[in-house]
Amino acid sequence: MSWYGTGIAYIITTAISMRCFFKVKFPALSLLERVGFPIILWLIVAHVGDSGCSSVIMSFSYSSIGFALGLAKVIGNRMIKGNIVRVPQSTSTEILWKVSQALGDIAFAYPYSIILIEIQDTLKSQLPENKTMKKASMIAIFITTFFYLFCGCFGYAAFGNNTPGNILKGFGFYEPYWLIDFANACIVLHLVGGYQMFSLTVFVIVEKWIAQKYPSSGFVNNLYTVQIPCLPPYQINLLRICFRTAYVVSTTGIAMLFPYFNPVLGVLGALNFWPLAIYFPVEMYSVQRKIGPWTRKCVVLQTFGLV
Template sequence: MRSTQTHCYCVLETMAVQHSLEVSNGSCNDDEDHLIRTGTIWTCIAHIITAVIGSGVLSLAWSTAQLGWIAGPVSMLCFAMVTYVSSFLLSDCHRSPDPVTGARNYTYMDAVRVNLGRKQTWVCGLLQYLSMFGTGIAYTITTSTSMRAIQKSNCYHKRGHQASCSYGDGFYMLLFGGVQIVFSQIPDFHNMEWLSIVAAIMSFSYSSIGFALGLAKVIGNGMIKGTIAGVPESTSTEKLWKVSQALGDIAFAYPYSIILIEIQNTLKSPPPENKTMKKASMIAIFITTFFYLCCGCFGYAAFGNNTPGNLLTGFGFYEPYWLIDFANACIVLHLVGGYQMFSQPVFAFVEKWLAQKYPNSGFVNDLYKVQIPYLQPYQTNLLRICFRTAYVVSTTSVAMLFPYFNQLLGFLGAFNFWPLAIYFPVKMYFVQRKIGPWTRKWVVLQTYSLVCLLVGAVALVGSLEGLISKKLS
């Protein structure tokens, strides 16, 4: 937190679950809160792409292989449409009661509290922060896998593709955790624009490389591999588990609902934030879907039934080894920013809650100025240092216990897909727009919610089975 001279707190009504703290980076403006917002449609797109095109893109070729040539691409297009509908509904919940002139909701939880009440806020908060914590774990696993892949790629290049090039994950997870301890000291979401832009550039880079390598291999093979039904399994039960896990992986790769309102809260106005957010979401989802279809389809076309779980670390591609190394380095740099995108809301929530609960505590509130050479003085406090360090240590520790890429992505995606991306946005939209029961719009959105619930349930069961099986094997 910054000193009281640079804070202008917005007084909100008493709530059961405290909303996350917004931290000022400048003086007050004439809006109802304390922050001068500088976000544009381009920074918004960068934030979204940083949040969406992450480790999930690397598993989409495997997901397409499980679903087959028809169900795979269709599933990605369906999840793209679901994600846009969700973002469209949720972007109108940034302000209440009017989506243009109403009071700001700073976080997803604030929007749920204002529109749906206290009990559902607790449920939302639990799911949202568990999801963010799980994403941090997934990103730690993915980063270590990519760092290990760089080492294995160089080994294969020197000693041949049949060489025994085995390396552990633990050291790389600890290294990534150490880097995140440093980046976690970034004060808040509003100070992350530069990191999101760098991360978005990295995501374009490795997605393009994955697409290009898949296309080159298809041309080299002289044929398109794969079948309509996807990878065959020995029993129908095993096939069902694989299909449901693939759906979970795709579900993980798309939605960004849990941080949409936090991103929207960085946008300047005019124009109205909800209009900018809807336009940015459309552009970002279109770009994302293009890369997802390219990586998923060309990866499957290149490898068929032998498609690896992680396109750039499963070593379907060996050469050119330097390009594989570069792509994996881009993944690492991107996930440094991606980790922070999903961690900063957790940091803000806990620090705000403790600051309000212990207003006289020096540990929580006293600020210390740190002078970093060639940079402006940096203000921090003991709470920020201790809590954020402990948080990074906890995600790193869990990642070391469950280093299972595809299974964990599927479980996380299925776990938060329906409640956070579908249920709460639909319910809040009903309240915001005063949509009555059994009207046409109510029936359509309820049907949409029910279908997504069924898909999410199938994906969750299959992904949980895969995670448990992998742990026991």
């Protein structure tokens, strides 16, 4: 469910960036054309092996652009908007809700915990996997936090309490148009690769389970070779086509039902982050270290998990 929910969130985020791009470049497109293009894109991605998109380069590009545009707008405004003490005309309940939503958004910004164990399981190196991943995770978290923190801070300083959930959406109709379009394109390419990465894990698990359950089914196990002119032969499987198509259509359909951006990310971030990044590591550590119940260390760890 964590991977499925992340796929839905990625589609929502991608759709926002594509909508900004289409609204500026192709305002005459109908609603059907704007919806049909993303669905076709996701279907193609689901059936290929590797998109070849470099998520690191794409993420670095649009984060740098968002940070630079936010800084430039603050300089252009000659003032820092927003209020770090209190949001004007907001009740205590609304402030509590917005703070909680922000924490959920921050949690969603670190979805690597969902696939951390999967990546670690595939490593083949001389050093132990836990040591390799510990160093890699620390570097990745530091770089990610640096860019996201600066993007968030300068975005709020630029737009104040009117800061959009997607910071690039706030610059959507400001110069330079080409730079904003490029940043939105980087987001789309990044999330296309990310959607494929999370979804392929689901595809492999489900398809392997069905193949083991129905070993004599031709629909499940037979491969058929398709020859497309000017392209190498491609093998297809009926189960793979049906299941992956249904998966993409369902995630896209659910994403279209949600009219909000940040609340959805906040909920998904909380649901994904806490069990995988807090609960399970604490429980595994307690078992590994043989920490007894109601000891001081046990109480501290359980309090940490609860908070």
